[in-house]
Amino acid sequence: MTVFGMKPVKVICAAALLLPASLSMAENEGRPSADSKELEEMVIYSRAPEVRDYEYGMRLDIADVVAMEYFPPEPDFCGVIPAQMTYEDSSGNLNTIRYLYPETAGCHDN
Missing domain, CATH: 2.30.140.50 (Protein of unknown function DUF2790)
Structure with a gap:
């Protein structure tokens, strides 16, 4: 069974897309951060x-x-x-x- 029912390639792609965003949010502590739903939409629509x-x-x-x-x-x-x-x-x-x-x-x- 794969992580959260996703294929391994999709898990790697999702991690690669979300890692820069999470690092950026960690650097900008104190600023409002997007919740996981907003991050997911940003990833989907950034390559829409x-x-x-x-x-x-x-x-x-x-x-x-x-x-x-x-x-x-x-x-x-x-x-x-x-x-x-x-x-x-x-x-x-x-x-x-x-x-x-x-x-x-x-x-x-x-």
Whole structure:
């Protein structure tokens, strides 16, 4: 079993990315520091690719989904909403695709 269910290569990459940030925070004691969630988002978005729009029939090479985001205008919306998925391909590159998602949380049959 690997650390926290992660593959060894990912553990090494995560440690290499987080080590400079932790050293920087140690040098800057007394200043407010980011919590672990903010650090994780900083690491993900610091290497986030340009967002591309999905086109019908586009071939996607999805090895691992990193993040899914949905943008409903209100909590119980019923209809099509914009969404985006950030994923890692089989070469280890990050990609982000924007697409339309059918939101059904607010849909009720009367």
